Amino acid sequence: MILKFKFFNFFLIPIFLVNAQSNLIDTSFRSPIGIPLNLSGDFGELRSNHFHTGLDIKTNGKTNYKMYAIQDGFVSRINISHWGYGKAIYVDHPNGYTSVYAHLSRFPEKIEKVIREYQYQKQNESVTLLLDSSKIPVAKSEVIAYSGNTGSSSGPHLHFEIRETKSEKPVNPLLFNFEVPDHRSPLIRNIKFYPLDGTTINNKCQPSSFKAIKNNGVFILDQVSKITFSGPFGVGVDVVDYFDNSSNKCGVYSIKMYLDNQLKFSQKMDKLDFSTNRDINIHKDYIEYHNKRRHFHKSFIHYNNKLEIYDTTLGNGVVHINDSNEHEIKYVIKDFAGNKSVAKVKVILNQNNQICSAVTSKEWLKEDAENTIQKEGFKISLPSNALYDSVAFNFQWKNEKTLKIMNKNIPLREKFILSMKLGTQMDSLFDKAFIAEINSKNRVINRKGEYKEGWVSSQIKSFGNYQLMVDTKPPIIQQLYFSKEEAVSKKLTFKITDNLSGLQHYNVWIDDVWVLSNYSFRNNRLIVPFDKYCPINNGTHSCRVEAIDERNNISELKFEFTKK
Ligand SMILES: [Zn+2]
Structure with missing residues (x-):
């Protein structure tokens, strides 16, 4: 069978055999998708804070392409997240490798049922489910998901990885003989x-x-x-x-x-x-x-x-x-x-006598030692090896509130602890205060924080501008496309926004029973679809929606609706 396959290849696309590297690991995997592989990203390309660990496969700007199991195996993990890989599925194969498909839109019923059962058990849309080989076995070429644009994705595509199952180290997928036409030199x-x-x-x-x-x-x-x-x-x-x-x-x-x-x-x-x-x-x-x-x-x-x-x-x-x-x-x-x-x-x-003097400074952050520095209004604590090189310490209060700490051009290996002093007039709001990063576009990013004895502290992974903020306002929940007079047939839709610390949890109960709802941070919509997984009988029902922000401010919306 393998011989036949190679023979077939030789006649159709000899160019790939000529070009292919001799270090191919395994040639038994099929393509994860049914269209020719066009890549918008490859393995090892430079990204912010990481080398890209897979292939980004283009999906013609569309979602819902069938994703195929590249080999027999079993689903070992399903991850549903608003960030990172979004909806992702992991399949373990007998040859010691795991294939990973990310930014998916949905799964076929056999898999969707298993993940929903777990979401209901956890009463959370965002879950990580680990599975053993008995739960969801899959056959080569079986449809295991549909492509999408979920998580940290800037357009529809499939992020596809192959990892060593045991070490979880990502391996260059091109070592498995996927055909990607490339005749252009670097x-x-x-x-x-x-x-x-x-x-x-x-x-x-x-x-x-x-x-x-x-x-x-x-x-x-x-x-x-x-x-x-x-x-x-x-x-x-x-x-x-x-x-x-x-x-x-x-x-x-x-x-x-x-x-x-x-x-x-x-x-x-x-x-x-x-x-x-x-x-x-x-x-x-x-x-x-x-x-x-x-x-x-x-x-x-x-x-x-x-x-x-x-x-x-x-x-x-x-x-x-x-x-x-x-x-x-x-x-x-x-x-x-x-x-x-x-x-x-x-x-x-060029032997010249020019001497390039090193930076001088009274205070240093040392690369090979623990560093703790306290100044008016803030303190920092860097573990040993948080930095690649020792650097001169500097900071600046840009205004009364915003602290510029070091320079964002200095990379960090590990997180450090930034503590900011909560003014005495804000002491009563201690659990509503958090450390906000103010990025180059002046956007507020919640870096969270824990309060202890007058200080709010958080683990920070980059130098830059930070400010202590207080969030006492709960999220705002709005019903959309629905009025009391109008009957609902297919779904409930809400808009949930938060002013500062960001939406953290959301829950919907229909007739006092928790139901799965899907939130999108892209358009701030929360949707409860009435589909085969969530059948709601015709008639009048009570509904309660709860939204909680990252600083634990809670809002609630209660109403009745009639499904026809
Ligand atoms: Zn990717």
Whole structure:
């Protein structure tokens, strides 16, 4: 059977056999979807705070495509959340891998029944259900879900992952022979040089980035013939890749950096690890990414970087050259299909006496020690290893209320505790106070908080602007498309909004029985559909809706309705 399949492939699409990497893990998986695979995101591409751990498969801007089990197995987990993966299903397969489908709209009845039973048991729409092999076995090609746009998704698509079942480490799905046409080589956009240990690049103490252009098939620096350095330096490359017929910027598969044809650095996107994935913030050029959306991969490895995507037998990638000869830095960058781009840059030592002085400061946040600092109105406590590097401590009260703490361009590995003092005039409101992050668009993001002895404290994962806020107003519940005179036949619809801390819980009871309702943070609608899962008899019923915000302010709406 397997032989036949390969034979078949050979005649239809020989190009994939030619291009396919020799390291394929298993070729028995079918596609999770019934349309050709077009990707808007691939495995290992740079994102905020993580490498992308799967494939983003386009669904023509629509939802409700059938999702197929890629192999026999059983449903091991179903997750329903307003954030992250949204509605997601996990299927364990006998070969030791788990497939994950995220941002789904719904499930077939066999699966929907199981998840609803659990939602009713928990009286909550948002649940995580773990299942053993006996509960929902599935066969290869069985429909297990329908595609959607739920959770943190900015448009309809399928986020598809393959993980090692035991370790839960996500593996590059392209290693399982899914066919994604790709004949375009990676686009090298910029190359950046980082002076290390107080040295210079082109007589400057700061890292310098140079635009790359393609010349006779090789990327070179635009208008710059060579780079000078005065000591050890690192190199980084801003590179993206495109699949055929797509304008989506994706990530590359492998990056190799050579000094005079000797391999100095190598990274490859075969497997990631959720426990170290945040170290992307020291792998990529954090500031370039967050301020300019440039995708620099640094080709020198920080000693606090625990990612396992590098060939560490090569050392840390830092370039040391002591002679005065001209040398060549070369990049060889490939996408998964094997399309290759090469960049070459000449470098030469420039012995100058310039001294790049380090930052001076009275107060430091140390990378390898616990840091506790208390100032007027606030205190912070950073665990050891919360930072990648020691940094000078600074803060500023931007007005009476808003505290700017450090600089958002400094990445954090771990959360720190921020405590803000609650003014005595607000003491009675202690359980209504929370720490709000004020983002660059001046939007308030609730970072929660616990009150203790005059202080509100919360775990914070990025530096920036913070303010103590008080929420005493309950959410507002409005009925929509319904008046008492009008009969209801298919559903009840409500609009629920909250002014500050955000909606946390919602409940609907019909005739004093809890019923499942679906809330969307996109349009603030809460819907109770009267479908086969929630049959409501014709006639008059009582309804009670409850909405609770994150600071425990509660509102309630009671009414009667007639279903016809
Ligand atoms: Zn995704």
